[in-house]
Amino acid sequence: MRKGLSWFNTTSIALGFAFLYIPIILLVIYSFNASRLVTVWAGFSFHWYVQLFHNQQLLDAAWVTLRVAFLTATIATVLGTMAAITLTRYGRFIGRTLFSGMVYAPLVMPEVITGLSLLLLFVAIGLDRGFWTITLAHITFTMCFVSVVVQSRLVTFDRSLEEAALDLGCTPFRTFFVITLPIILPAVVSGWMLAFTLSLDDLVIASFTTGPGATTLPMRIYSQVRLGVTPEINAACTILIAIVTVVVIIASIMTKRQEMERQKAERLAAAG
Amino acid sequence: MSNGVAEKTQKTIGGIRRKFAPWNDPQAVPLIRYQNVTKRFGEFTAVDNLSLDIYEREFFALLGPSGCGKTTLMRMLAGFEEPTEGMITLAGQNLVGTPPYKRQTNMMFQSYALFPHMSVWDNIAFGLKQDRMEKGAIAARVEEMLKLVKLEKFAKRKPHQLSGGQRQRVALARSLAKRPKVLLLDEPLGALDKKLREETQFELMDIQMELGMTFLIVTHDQEEAMTVADRIAVMNHGKLVQVDQPAVIYEQPNSRYVADFVGDVNILDAKVEALAPGAVTLRAEAAPDMPIRVAQECPAKVGDSVALALRPEKLRVELDPPADPSVNTLTGTIWDIGYLGDLSIYHVELPNGVRVKAAKPNLTRMVERPITWDDKVYVSFTPDAGVVLTS
Ligand SMILES: Nc1ncnc2c1ncn2[C@@H]1O[C@H](COP(=O)(O)OP(=O)(O)OP(=O)(O)O)[C@@H](O)[C@H]1O
Numbered sequence: 001m002r003k004g005l006s007w008f009n010t011t012s013i014a015l016g017f018a019f020l021y022i023p024i025i026l027l028v029i030y031s032f033n034a035s036r037l038v039t040v041w042a043g044f045s046f047h048w049y050v051q052l053f054h055n056q057q058l059l060d061a062a063w064v065t066l067r068v069a070f071l072t073a074t075i076a077t078v079l080g081t082m083a084a085i086t087l088t089r090y091g092r093f094i095g096r097t098l099f100s101g102m103v104y105a106p107l108v109m110p111e112v113i114t115g116l117s118l119l120l121l122f123v124a125i126g127l128d129r130g131f132w133t134i135t136l137a138h139i140t141f142t143m144c145f146v147s148v149v150v151q152s153r154l155v156t157f158d159r160s161l162e163e164a165a166l167d168l169g170c171t172p173f174r175t176f177f178v179i180t181l182p183i184i185l186p187a188v189v190s191g192w193m194l195a196f197t198l199s200l201d202d203l204v205i206a207s208f209t210t211g212p213g214a215t216t217l218p219m220r221i222y223s224q225v226r227l228g229v230t231p232e233i234n235a236a237c238t239i240l241i242a243i244v245t246v247v248v249i250i251a252s253i254m255t256k257r258q259e260m261e262r263q264k265a266e267r268l269a270a271a272g
Numbered sequence: 273m274s275n276g277v278a279e280k281t282q283k284t285i286g287g288i289r290r291k292f293a294p295w296n297d298p299q300a301v302p303l304i305r306y307q308n309v310t311k312r313f314g315e316f317t318a319v320d321n322l323s324l325d326i327y328e329r330e331f332f333a334l335l336g337p338s339g340c341g342k343t344t345l346m347r348m349l350a351g352f353e354e355p356t357e358g359m360i361t362l363a364g365q366n367l368v369g370t371p372p373y374k375r376q377t378n379m380m381f382q383s384y385a386l387f388p389h390m391s392v393w394d395n396i397a398f399g400l401k402q403d404r405m406e407k408g409a410i411a412a413r414v415e416e417m418l419k420l421v422k423l424e425k426f427a428k429r430k431p432h433q434l435s436g437g438q439r440q441r442v443a444l445a446r447s448l449a450k451r452p453k454v455l456l457l458d459e460p461l462g463a464l465d466k467k468l469r470e471e472t473q474f475e476l477m478d479i480q481m482e483l484g485m486t487f488l489i490v491t492h493d494q495e496e497a498m499t500v501a502d503r504i505a506v507m508n509h510g511k512l513v514q515v516d517q518p519a520v521i522y523e524q525p526n527s528r529y530v531a532d533f534v535g536d537v538n539i540l541d542a543k544v545e546a547l548a549p550g551a552v553t554l555r556a557e558a559a560p561d562m563p564i565r566v567a568q569e570c571p572a573k574v575g576d577s578v579a580l581a582l583r584p585e586k587l588r589v590e591l592d593p594p595a596d597p598s599v600n601t602l603t604g605t606i607w608d609i610g611y612l613g614d615l616s617i618y619h620v621e622l623p624n625g626v627r628v629k630a631a632k633p634n635l636t637r638m639v640e641r642p643i644t645w646d647d648k649v650y651v652s653f654t655p656d657a658g659v660v661l662t663s
């Protein structure tokens with residue numbers, strides 16, 4: 001790789017990055033625009049950020065979204081992990097194929113259909129729509145993502161570790177919490193983060209299942225944009241981008257650290 | 273461990289071991305009993321109607337080819353598999369239905385199964401913590417175990433920071449820490465080099481004697497089984513072929529299978545020519561002009577096809593015919609010579625093409641040995657050197 005990049009490689013990288021990031025960069029730049037007009041640059045300013053923190057509607061929506069995402073991620077992680085364990089552990093049971101198929105259905109189901117069917121269900125059982133219906137709906141569709149992530153870790157999990165714990169006098173219940181869970185924890189945490197972000201930016205399903213008083217941030221942004229894009233929305237989006245970027249960077253640093261520690265350990269083992 | 277210590281260990285163990293033979297005592301009550309145990313995985317029978325008694329303080333080895341059911345036999349005792357049929361008792365109690373965490377057995381896994389997220393120290397302490405042992409006592413026991421396996425300096429490391437042999441020793445320490453009634457060892461020394469392996473074998477024997485535990489060991493290495501075990505069971509296809517003391521297994525195998533599996537052996541097909549009390553005369557296909565006398569009570573009848581098993585070290589290869597007329601003598605030519613340092617293995621081709629191996633210790637430092645390729649030699653063995661096998 002010392003040869004440097006050919007003009008072809010350089011161009012393709014440049015094009016690819018431009019395609020991905022120009023829209024986002026534009027959005028970030030215009031969030032600092034002093035002018036009310038989105039497309040006219042009138043100097044640098046934090047005005048819209050200040051404005052944003054006085055927009056009670058947006059702040060309320062953000063608070064609802066965070067609560068929904070947190071609850072969703074937590075419950076979906078518990079349920080998804082349980083499903084993953086059942087599917088990998090109990091090799092053959094009646095209805096296994098059906099069960100695994102059904103866990104994965106929401107993965108490929110168009111969101112509109114998921115949203116609509118959930119709406120019909122909530123109406124049929126007479127549930128008041130609002131915060132809890134959105135949360136329930138989000139749990140439904142994020143659980144399968146958690147299950148996939150955890151399951152991929154569990155297939156490489158060495159069952160003899162659990163057997164060793166049982167052999168040393170640990171009950172199956174304790175074994176799960178002191179052996180299995182700590183070892184698969186990274187996968188469970190990724191599952192949680194995935195569910196959290198999925199819930200955070202869902203618009204379609206939330207729109208179907210919401211009710212009065214429960215407007216999520218994506219819904220609020222969408223409805224405001226229909227009345228015209230304001231720099232305030234750009235500011236909100238920039239904050240969201242910043243949060244996501246920070247989370248991604250932390251995650252990748254953590255992975256890198258682990259990798260480095262593993263390599264160091266291997267050198268140690270080889271030496272000693 | 274220095275040589276002196278190893279010798280001493282061997283002596284004390286030897287002294288006690290010589291007298292240890294509860295299997296010959298009709299009054300002795302076995303600690304572990306497999307009674308007509310069968311284990312099937314679907315259609316496949318891994319353990320086939322097997323009965324076996326193992327006594328308290330015994331060091332018992334399971335020997336057999338890969339896939340013959342050794343691990344399965346152990347896992348049934350540890351509680352990870354339930355027998356399809358039959359019963360297993362430990363100290364008189366039926367184990368079937370008892371979960372693994374309530375059994376007084378501990379197992380050292382073939383894959384070690386060390387907990388990757390715990391340090392060496394915590395791995396060893398794990399079983400003791402489950403028993404709610406007092407903190408100080410746990411620490412003392414862990415230190416003792418670390419010392420035993422010579423890993424004091426590695427207590428804080430995680431398993432992935434250890435070499436294969438070190439991991440194996442942690443696994444051993446962890447399974448010993450609880451001082452179980454029965455310790456199950458599934459190929460415990462596979463990852464160690466020859467020297468460390470031999471040392472650890474003696475250490476195992478020492479620990480077993482000292483703590484008065486019963487050891488059940490699985491191994492692929494028959495020398496290891498011979499060294500450590502009071503008795504050896506040779507398995508094949510889920511059945512026991514022979515269960516006996518190492519020397520009996522080696523010198524009096526009950527079948528071609530055992531003779532062939534344990535140690536090196538020459539097997540000559542032969543017919544029974546004459547029978548006398550305590551002696552049998554054979555006519556080997558490989559040497560039809562030479563009757564072979566074997567000093568052995570033989571259950572076969574005159575004219576039956578049998579096999580004569582001869583260990584290489586019991587054959588003498590010489591350029592001149594032996595003076596003693598009572599020994600059996602075959603003639604042949606040297607086909608190949610293998611120099612092993614301590615021994616030379618002579619491959620001798622008999623007149624009709626059958627080859628036998630004879631081992632001869634290299635008693636001098638001469639590099640040029642008197643017997644060489646294509647020499648015409650005499651292969652001789654005494655009447656009590658071979659075993660007649662009828663199956
Ligand atoms: N859970 C299982 N399901 C199906 N077959 C199994 C299972 N466990 C073991 N077997 C089969 O039972 C047979 C005996 O296996 P076992 O592990 O006892 O062999 P082993 O004697 O320990 O071999 P090795 O020396 O290679 O460890 C093998 O043919 C194996 O494929």
Ligand SMILES: [Mg+2]
Nearest residue numbers: 342343382458
């Ligand atoms: Mg095995």
